[in-house]
Amino acid sequence: MSEEREKNRQQRKQKLKKKRTHMSVQESRERIRNFNEVALGYTDKEALEEASRCLKCKKPRCVKGCPVNVQIPEFIQKLLENDINGAKDIILCTNSLPAITGRVCPQENQCQEFCIHPNAISIGNLERFVADYGESGDRNISSELGSKVAVVGSGPSGLTCAAELAILGHKVTVYEALHEYGGVLTYGIPEFRMPKSVVNDEVKSVMALGVTFEKDALIGRTITVDELLEKYNFNAVYVASGAGTPNFLGISGENLNGVFSANEFLTRVNLLKGYMFPDYDTPVTIGEKVAVVGAGNVAMDCARTSLRLGAREVDIIYRRSEGEIPARLEEIIHAKEEGVVIGELTLPLEIIGDNKGNVVGLKCMKMDLGEKDASGRRRPIPIPETEFIFPVDTVIIAIGQRPNQLIAQTTGGLETTKWGTFVHDEETGATTRERIFCGGDVATGAATVILAMEAGRKAAKAIHNMILERDLNQTVLKDLPKEDR
Numbered sequence: 001m002s003e004e005r006e007k008n009r010q011q012r013k014q015k016l017k018k019k020r021t022h023m024s025v026q027e028s029r030e031r032i033r034n035f036n037e038v039a040l041g042y043t044d045k046e047a048l049e050e051a052s053r054c055l056k057c058k059k060p061r062c063v064k065g066c067p068v069n070v071q072i073p074e075f076i077q078k079l080l081e082n083d084i085n086g087a088k089d090i091i092l093c094t095n096s097l098p099a100i101t102g103r104v105c106p107q108e109n110q111c112q113e114f115c116i117h118p119n120a121i122s123i124g125n126l127e128r129f130v131a132d133y134g135e136s137g138d139r140n141i142s143s144e145l146g147s148k149v150a151v152v153g154s155g156p157s158g159l160t161c162a163a164e165l166a167i168l169g170h171k172v173t174v175y176e177a178l179h180e181y182g183g184v185l186t187y188g189i190p191e192f193r194m195p196k197s198v199v200n201d202e203v204k205s206v207m208a209l210g211v212t213f214e215k216d217a218l219i220g221r222t223i224t225v226d227e228l229l230e231k232y233n234f235n236a237v238y239v240a241s242g243a244g245t246p247n248f249l250g251i252s253g254e255n256l257n258g259v260f261s262a263n264e265f266l267t268r269v270n271l272l273k274g275y276m277f278p279d280y281d282t283p284v285t286i287g288e289k290v291a292v293v294g295a296g297n298v299a300m301d302c303a304r305t306s307l308r309l310g311a312r313e314v315d316i317i318y319r320r321s322e323g324e325i326p327a328r329l330e331e332i333i334h335a336k337e338e339g340v341v342i343g344e345l346t347l348p349l350e351i352i353g354d355n356k357g358n359v360v361g362l363k364c365m366k367m368d369l370g371e372k373d374a375s376g377r378r379r380p381i382p383i384p385e386t387e388f389i390f391p392v393d394t395v396i397i398a399i400g401q402r403p404n405q406l407i408a409q410t411t412g413g414l415e416t417t418k419w420g421t422f423v424h425d426e427e428t429g430a431t432t433r434e435r436i437f438c439g440g441d442v443a444t445g446a447a448t449v450i451l452a453m454e455a456g457r458k459a460a461k462a463i464h465n466m467i468l469e470r471d472l473n474q475t476v477l478k479d480l481p482k483e484d485r
Contacts, residue, residue, distance in 0.1 A: 012055060020119050021050040028337040032307045035191040035275045038334060039103070047129040050122050051079045057116060062123060065114035067454035068094045068101075068160075072111060072123055079130060088134030091127060096163040097156060097202045097453065100185060102128025103194055105450045106328055139209060142169035147467045150175060150234040152219045152407070155183020156449045157440030158240035159206050160456030161463075166209040168464045173234075174206075175217040180271060183242055184441075185449070187271040188263075190301050192308070196270075220406035225414075229435060235470070236435045236463045239422065240456065243401040243441035249293065253351025254397070258287060258359035262298045262398035269305055287393030288312040291362050293348055294398035295320075298446075300331040302396045303340045311394070315341045317348055319367050319380040343390075345369070347382060351395055362390045403442045411436070421445055429459030437463055 024040040025031075031038050042050065054076045062072045071090055078087035091098045107124035115121050147170045151158045154176040162172045180186050182199040207213060219225060219241070228234045246261035248254055265284070273280035286309045292302045295318040303314045316335075318325060322344045325332060336342065345367040352361040366386035369378035402420045415423040415432040422431050422438045429437040439455030441447060 015053050015055055016118065018053045018119075020053070020122055021046050021125075023122070023125050025334075028334075028339075031192065032304075032338045035308055037195050038192050041132060042125055042129045047079065047126060051076045051126055053117060053119075054080075054121050055117055061114035061116060062111040062121075065111040067110065067450045068457060070095050070098075070111075070127070075130060076121075076123075076126060079126065084130055084134040085137065087130045088136050091130060092136055092139070094457070095127075095453070096160050096206065097449075098127050098131035099198050100156065100194070100202055101450055101453070102126075102131050103198070104189065104448075106448055108329065110450070136205070139167055141167050141209065144171065145169040145467070145471075147171065147235045147471075148173070148233065149463060149467075150228045150232070150237045151240060152225075152237065153177075153183055153240040153242055153440070153442075154181040154203065154213065155185060155240060155242050155440060155452065157242075157452035157456040158183065158238070159203065160453040161238045161240065161439065161460045162211045162456075163206045163209055164457055164460030165463060166206075166211050168460070170235075170464065170467070171210070171212075173212045173214060175219050175223070176213065176215045177218040177241070178271065179215055181213060181215065183240075184244075187267045188298070188301075190266070190270060190305050191275060192304070193301065218406070220410040225407060225411040225436060235467050236437060238429070238456075238459055238463065239407060239431075239436065239438040239442055240440045240452070241404065241407060241442050243403045243446045245402050245404050245420075246397065247400045247402060248397055249348060249399065251348060251350050253353055253359070256351055256353040256359045257357050258285075258394045259351060260394070260396045262294070262302050262396055263401060265302055265396050266298070266305070269309070275305075275308070284309060286311050287359075289392045290314045290394040290396065291317050291343075291348075291390060291392040292396045292398055293317045294400070295325040295327055295342075296398065296400070297327045297331055298400075299396075299398035300327045300335045300340075302398050304335055304338055306394070306396070307338055307340070313341070314339070315343045315390070315392075317343045317346050317362070317364065317390075319345065319347045320377060321345060321369060324377045345380070347380065349387065352389065359393055359395055360391065362392050362395060364388055364390055401441070401446045403445075407442075419445055427458060428462035429455055430462060435466070 025038050060073045075087040075090040111123045112120040149170050149172050151162045151174045154174050162174050165172050181203045185199045246263045268274045268284050272282040274282040274284040277283050290306045290311045292299050306314045322342050347365045350363040354360045366383045367380040370381045373379040408416045413433045424431050424438050424443050429439045437459045439459045440452035
């Protein structure tokens with residue numbers, strides 16, 4: 001027995017010494033000339049080498065760090081056994097979109113942050129490898145219950161909720177306002193980070209569960225939520241319509257030619273295939289000098305996309321310091337490698353135009369950092385008499401989004417917060433209207449893909465329980481004598 005313990009101790013010691021297997025990427029000078037995926041993925045050998053570092057903890061903290069509770073050690077063990085299909089099946093038990101989360105999920109702040117290995121296992125890279133190359137077996141779909149659920153929006157939250165409900169035996173219809181499925185995955189994330197083929201494959205996997213999809217259906221206009229419930233007889237509606245309305249700076253010059261919101265810019269490039277001009281007739285005019293206001297992942301996407309469209313110089317304009325940038329570290333590194341300049345501690349004051357209404361400059365002021373505010377970051381403070389003119393010919397405003405108010409305005413009794421998000425129960429997604437649930441960005445404001453998926457899973461469970469309880473109550477009432485009903 002002591003020999004076995006010593007053997008295990010030595011194996012653990014060797015694993016702790018192993019360095020992380022980094023994923024290969026396109027060389028920066030080459031990738032700024034194309035829209036191909038930057039991260040190239042693991043080879044079989046690299047995936048097994050990285051998986052071999054897992055310590056197989058008895059109480060894996062990494063699972064608790066995953067919003068959808070993927071059984072991480074279990075899928076890694078299957079991978080080590082060369083059972084990649086088994087590994088994928090384990091992931092799919094709780095994560096319906098692993099090829100997506102493996103690419104854009106901020107694992108460094110979630111599962112990997114809780115990994116006890118001193119050099120955390122690259123869980124996201126392994127998840128992507130399994131999703132890309134594994135084949136899933138037949139999902140264990142329950143018998144049809146005779147119930148119908150409408151899902152509004154085909155982004156990550158809607159897709160997750162639809163998949164979970166279909167597996168539980170409900171007939172699900174997903175309504176998408178745009179002409180392609182995927183929501184923000186399609187219109188908001190560039191091809192070089194999230195290939196459209198990957199999104200399409202994940203949508204097809206949800207379709208394979210029996211989910212029906214309808215595009216060009218703007219709920220609140222084409223069909224109202226009340227009509228879904230009363231006219232089309234859906235038992236419940238899950239609203240996952242995202243946060244597609246851009247925020248603006250509120251400074252003069254935002255209506256000049258050459259000013260984009262991040263939503264418009266990325267939608268034209270991604271959804272309308274502007275990156276494939278002239279094969280697709282959607283030109284996106286970009287100047288030589290571009291300023292992107294904001295420093296989240298969306299801002300980095302805009303900056304890196306601008307370079308690929310031909311901009312000579314791209315600057316991120318951010319009022320705090322580089323150390324407080326909210327974007328993923330990987331995105332910051334890739335952006336800087338490609339030539340994006342981080343203009344920290346800078347506040348835009350005015351967008352300046354010429355006599356033809358075209359952008360020619362951005363008036364800014366330098367900032368200093370004071371004490372920490374409610375966000376935990378140091379508050380930016382303007383420095384008097386530090387105004388300057390930054391010559392640019394394109395300005396992209398990427399300072400966040402909020403939900404479109406169409407559904408709230410056309411659905412009586414559906415309460416919203418001052419930020420335009422739906423008032424809801426965080427554990428179930430239940431809104432202030434019976435049988436209407438919500439999740440993702442429409443409930444929380446712009447957040448991560450994986451948190452939207454977590455909301456979709458929680459709501460699916462709540463919707464399922466609600467429908468079963470209603471059916472039970474109706475059965476009991478039906479069996480009671482009339483005088484006792």
